[in-house]
Amino acid sequence: MSDAASKFLDADIPDPTDFSADAPGLRQLDEALRCTMCRELFQAPVTVNCTHGHCFCSYCIRDALATKPECPLCRGQISEVQIRKNPAMEDAVKAWNVARPFVLQILRERADAEAAAAARIKASANSEKPKFKKRKITSESNSDDDIVEIGEPPASSPSIQPGSSSVVLCPLCNKNVPLKTINNHIDAGCPSPASSGLTSPCSPLPKDKGKQKQQWSQLFQGAPAARKGKGKARGHPLEEQAEPLPKIAYDTVTQKRLRDVLEEYGLAATGDRQTMAARHARFVNMYNANLDASEGQRKSVKQLQIEMKRWDEAEEKRKTRKKVDAKDIDSEEYQRENKSTFAKLVQAARAGAQKRPTPPSSSPLTSLPPESSPVPPENGIDSSQQSAENHEVMVLED
Amino acid sequence: MAVSRRLQKELRDLQVTGCPTGITLLQADDFQSWILSLEVLGDTLYAGEKFALRFGFDNSYPITPPAVTFVVDDQYQSPVHPHVYSNGHICASILGNEWSPVLTVSAVCITLQSMLASCKSKERPPDNDRYVRHAPADPRKTRWDFHDDDV
Numbered sequence: 122m123s124d125a126a127s128k129f130l131d132a133d134i135p136d137p138t139d140f141s142a143d144a145p146g147l148r149q150l151d152e153a154l155r156c157t158m159c160r161e162l163f164q165a166p167v168t169v170n171c172t173h174g175h176c177f178c179s180y181c182i183r184d185a186l187a188t189k190p191e192c193p194l195c196r197g198q199i200s201e202v203q204i205r206k207n208p209a210m211e212d213a214v215k216a217w218n219v220a221r222p223f224v225l226q227i228l229r230e231r232a233d234a235e236a237a238a239a240a241r242i243k244a245s246a247n248s249e250k251p252k253f254k255k256r257k258i259t260s261e262s263n264s265d266d267d268i269v270e271i272g273e274p275p276a277s278s279p280s281i282q283p284g285s286s287s288v289v290l291c292p293l294c295n296k297n298v299p300l301k302t303i304n305n306h307i308d309a310g311c312p313s314p315a316s317s318g319l320t321s322p323c324s325p326l327p328k329d330k331g332k333q334k335q336q337w338s339q340l341f342q343g344a345p346a347a348r349k350g351k352g353k354a355r356g357h358p359l360e361e362q363a364e365p366l367p368k369i370a371y372d373t374v375t376q377k378r379l380r381d382v383l384e385e386y387g388l389a390a391t392g393d394r395q396t397m398a399a400r401h402a403r404f405v406n407m408y409n410a411n412l413d414a415s416e417g418q419r420k421s422v423k424q425l426q427i428e429m430k431r432w433d434e435a436e437e438k439r440k441t442r443k444k445v446d447a448k449d450i451d452s453e454e455y456q457r458e459n460k461s462t463f464a465k466l467v468q469a470a471r472a473g474a475q476k477r478p479t480p481p482s483s484s485p486l487t488s489l490p491p492e493s494s495p496v497p498p499e500n501g502i503d504s505s506q507q508s509a510e511n512h513e514v515m516v517l518e519d
Numbered sequence: 520m521a522v523s524r525r526l527q528k529e530l531r532d533l534q535v536t537g538c539p540t541g542i543t544l545l546q547a548d549d550f551q552s553w554i555l556s557l558e559v560l561g562d563t564l565y566a567g568e569k570f571a572l573r574f575g576f577d578n579s580y581p582i583t584p585p586a587v588t589f590v591v592d593d594q595y596q597s598p599v600h601p602h603v604y605s606n607g608h609i610c611a612s613i614l615g616n617e618w619s620p621v622l623t624v625s626a627v628c629i630t631l632q633s634m635l636a637s638c639k640s641k642e643r644p645p646d647n648d649r650y651v652r653h654a655p656a657d658p659r660k661t662r663w664d665f666h667d668d669d670v
Binding site: 134161181185187 | 524531535582583620
């Protein structure tokens with residue numbers, strides 16, 4: 122397990138601490154654009170109806186509201202139907218998603234250049250004095266000028282020597298682009314190099330006129346063009362309605378009905394009632410949260426279904442792992458190790474039985490004052506554990 | 520997955536920006552159980568004492584609270600406090616029905632630190648013996664009745 126953990130540690134998980142504390146405002150900006158529940162950049166951000174108008178990812182807050190109807194930040198009463206989209210925040214996050222790697226690269230390059238310059242100064246203390254001065258000015262210049270200054274360090278840095286043929290990785294689309302044209306490339310919204318026919322994922326430029334037209338019609342109608350042709354979209358019951366899915370009271374619905382609904386949504390209808398209810402609840406939250414994203418940012422129903430499938434597989438794995446773990450305990454060894462404890466328990470039980478010839482039907486705890494703080498769980502909750510323990514004791518008695 | 524991502528971020532935050540004063544990360548090898556040490560600084564009843572907290576996370580963290588107990592072993596003892604049982608279980612509302620998914624490991628540590636700091640008399644809960652005898656392994660299975668808002 123620690124292996125897996127260290128793998129996670131090495132993995133690059135974006136976090137506000139990617140920005141050094143002395144980069145003015147950047148760490149705070151990154152933090153402000155993150156959901157306080159999942160700590161990711163907001164996905165389909167929504168505002169809730171607490172007095173502060175706190176903002177969360179749509180999925181996160183829907184998930185939390187299933188437990189209790191209060192704002193996680195201020196505990197104000199809120200309700201799921203009062204959730205409102207927050208498109209301004211969504212736009213900010215969308216832009217930051219693109220700007221973030223770019224800003225990080227600039228900061229890295231600057232730090233590298235400064236380190237290189239500092240090393241050079243150390244090497245030849247006297248001759249390089251003028252350069253030292255210049256570097257100092259760079260680092261002290263105020264933030265407005267930073268962007269202008271940044272162009273220089275790579276030129277003086279020995280590691281990145283821009284030759285006429287040098288190619289750099291575009292920070293936005295991760296494609297190789299000649300250094301000469303990188304600025305134009307970024308300004309134009311990362312068009313893919315002429316040869317490849319595929320549109321780069323972040324290219325906002327429509328390839329052909331037909332697509333352009335479709336986008337215009339979407340703009341004016343506020344609905345995808347596909348909805349016009351009713352017949353075509355009939356393929357999937359979820360595809361044509363942009364309405365939130367209803368919730369189900371799992372305690373009252375029949376298992377058959379639950380299975381039917383899952384099938385209707387294109388999900389697996391396997392497992393016991395609890396599994397199906399969990400699957401349904403998760404999908405409804407995912408689907409409804411997806412509707413809170415602006416249309417350009419939404420995932421397709423197909424994608425949601427694939428994500429659900431992956432979740433199903435992960436859950437299945439988790440359950441079987443639990444079973445294997447339980448089996449791994451060597452029951453004989455366990456009995457040997459705890460022999461003295463069991464003996465003591467048996468003795469105590471016998472002594473108790475002698476005192477009270479008829480075993481009490483209810484737990485003796487219930488007769489104790491109810492004012493005190495903790496009350497151990499009712500028999501029903503922990504019965505599996507208890508019966509397992511009883512079983513062990515009985516085995517020993519034989 | 521979501522669980523480990525969120526914990527990953529918390530861990531990174533603890534490592535990069537440092538733990539709050541008096542709190543140290545002792546063990547965080549996986550995303551199921553972490554151990555942190557806790558000292559109460561300043562002029563309190565617990566001056567000079569060091570405790571350890573074990574956090575257990577399940578698959579629904581942070582929607583559900585972590586299982587938080589004081590470590591009781593050869594090295595550590597649970598603090599003598601009216602809300603802390605001798606088996607390490609803690610009666611604190613934020614670990615039960617007042618939990619909020621925006622709370623973090625570090626926030627829980629700070630809350631418990633201040634709970635200890637504001638203690639006026641070192642004593643066990645009145646029902647300590649009875650509770651410890653019957654307590655479930657997971658403190659979240661106990662139905663706590665939070666009756667005292669002062670300490």
